[in-house]
Amino acid sequence: MIDIHPELPEVLFKYTSEAGLLSILRNKSLRFSRPTRFNDLYDAKLQLSAGYDREAVISGALEKLYASISGEDQTPLVGSMGALIESMRPKFSEDSDKEQLFAELRLGLEESLDNLPDLLKKYEPEFEAHFQLSKILCLSSDGYSPPMWGNYADNLKGAAVGFTPTVEADSLFLTAKPIRYLDKRPALLDEEPLIEQLSARSKNDPDEISERIVFTKAMAWQYEAEWRIVAGHGWKPESETEQVQFHIGDLRYIVLGTRFDLEKVAEVKELMATFPNARLMYLSDDYSFIEA
Template sequence: MTVEPHPHLPPSLYKYCSQNAARAILGNKTLQFSRPGLFNDGFDLRIELAINIDEKAVVERALDQIYEGAYGPKPFPVGNTLGALLLLMRFFPGKPEPDAFKEAMRPCIEELVANRKTMLRQLCDELATETAKFKVLCLSSSGTIAPMWGNYAENICGAALQFAPREEDSLFLTARPVTYVDHEPVLFDDQGFIDWLSGRRGLDDSDLFSQFLYTKTADWASEREWRIVAGYGWQPQEDREYVEFSARDLEAVVFGFRANAEFREEIATLVTERYPECRLREMRRVAGEMAYEIVDL
């Protein structure tokens, strides 16, 4: 089955790893997909959402839209259960005065608006409970990120595995970028919340799972992360799974410049035996600059 890649999918994706992790990945030809509870970010797949609104304006405009939905002459999009009920009311005889109708509805709408934070917290908790069961593979769009070499590649003694999808059904074609934010993503602005209160919009109209899966705080932006999400995985009861990748998709093994000779020789042998299209490369300091570069060996 052909996979439609993200329009900004980079030519290569990198997996930073220690020496032992590199040996395991290359030896078994598998990559580890893990539940977010094993990650080093406590907010991974567990974000908070916000509803930023003008309470008074939202209440008044929601009441107007509810009346229009129930008794107005124009069609309106049905987005949730309330919308379906309002549409049904159009078939009943009689039409109350707008002011009387709105005043009757006002306490309910004001209560929903006042309790929005509680509702939102419950929604986030429910989504987090589900996404906590998901399996994720984390990658990076760059192989020259200094903190990544220090934190994930054994203080520059390990390697970065460079993957480039060459197969039509390559798992790397399903990678999606992480969005980094300085504050909680906004679920509803004024009009969005008004549309929800008046039955014209459902929660499904917002891609909530994508927000949970592909959003991190700006503190992590230097990682330039792309991730592959496998849902509940192939073995839902397990916290981690090891998924096979195509040997053709391994473009290169990039050694850290502190990698010792024994590790390099062992990996070179593995590559020669199992990955004929893979190159050996090295991450080095750029002469005269405070930057890294990747060069072929």
């Protein structure tokens, strides 16, 4: 079952050049690419560091560990730390010295944090290689954006193709997720996930790490209003790009830029005939859409 994002837009747009539009219509497919082909140097690259307040992390982990040992919190625990906490529960009583317990646990937490930089450095090449091989389709929820028309639709000589995801068609676009825009590159671990791990409540979740890497960009790119579809390493892992077919009923709008070659319009209309729900539109000078 597809996990549909609650804020999935009614229409997702793919900005493209004239040649890109004709390719989409002829092949009924969209190009997924590796991040190495994107125009953002840091795309899908995580800052392999931990950005956190050390004392805040230790204090937070201690409180959660104490709640687990005392039985106040029955959250299932994982890993070797979880097994240790489980073994301590039978020995706990209301007379147990909380401060003494904190002092003993603190030693282990401090050691874990001391070892963290070397651990991150060790796994950096693995993380880098894995996510730089991802195949991604970039879309936008905004079809009326002047910068997007200028940057991604060949300076208004291209088009924006609008897709409406449909559940009945098991649409590819139902898997789209939005980009989070941040003031700085995200660290692999910040305070909350680090506290959760140190208190044995979670391990490194590949899906959560993927969210941080693939679905996060700098605030400077916010104008893109980007949504992404990620296909792992794709069906052809050795290729930098690959074409993925979409359901013909999902294509709803073809919006031609104000500088689109009018001699190509007839060909566009002919190719559109195979898409039952497609409507041809023109971009106006005020970046609204006009029915053809």
